Amino acid sequence: MTERQAANAMLLKHWQGKTLPVDPFYIAAAEGIPCRSLSFENLSASGWYKIEDGRPVIEYNPTEPLLRQRFTVAHELGHHLLGHGSRPRDSSQAMMGSRDLVETAANRFAAELLMPAGSVQMLVVDHGIVDIGTLANYFQVSESAMTYRLRNLGHI
Numbered sequence: 545m546t547e548r549q550a551a552n553a554m555l556l557k558h559w560q561g562k563t564l565p566v567d568p569f570y571i572a573a574a575e576g577i578p579c580r581s582l583s584f585e586n587l588s589a590s591g592w593y594k595i596e597d598g599r600p601v602i603e604y605n606p607t608e609p610l611l612r613q614r615f616t617v618a619h620e621l622g623h624h625l626l627g628h629g630s631r632p633r634d635s636s637q638a639m640m641g642s643r644d645l646v647e648t649a650a651n652r653f654a655a656e657l658l659m660p661a662g663s664v665q666m667l668v669v670d671h672g673i674v675d676i677g678t679l680a681n682y683f684q685v686s687e688s689a690m691t692y693r694l695r696n697l698g699h700i
């Protein structure tokens with residue numbers, strides 16, 4: 545299953561008929577995966593996907609900006625759905641600049657989930673919205689994540 549297929553399956557299952565922005569906390573919970581804050585000693589990380597007592601858990605950093613937390617939870621959900629198993633803690637550097645195939649796959653999943661191709665297409669092509677800040681606001685993602693996504697989808 546590709547990252548796009550995995551993300552679309554989640555959107556179909558838990559987000560059908562719902563409006564933007566996509567809420568990754570809601571989707572993870574609906575998928576039966578608890579999301580909670582990283583413990584104090586782990587706050588140097590951005591997130592963590594781990595198996596605890598045989599059950600998947602997602603942890604995120606509540607001291608980071610909300611847009612960052614949203615991306616992190618989507619990224620960690622990607623680790624779960626793409627079958628990556630328990631992972632080392634994710635630093636923000638490891639998540640954004642990584643060339644690790646597993647990390648880039650989780651990032652691709654997060655982008656597909658938070659900025660569904662169909663919704664991007666609708667806003668950019670049908671409604672002619674091309675301002676990065678406006679689009680990032682619709683999807684509640686950072687401007688850099690939005691720029692990257694638009695480039696990937698061939699809109700810029």
Ligand SMILES: [Zn+2]
Nearest residue numbers: 619634647650
């Ligand atoms: Zn990761």
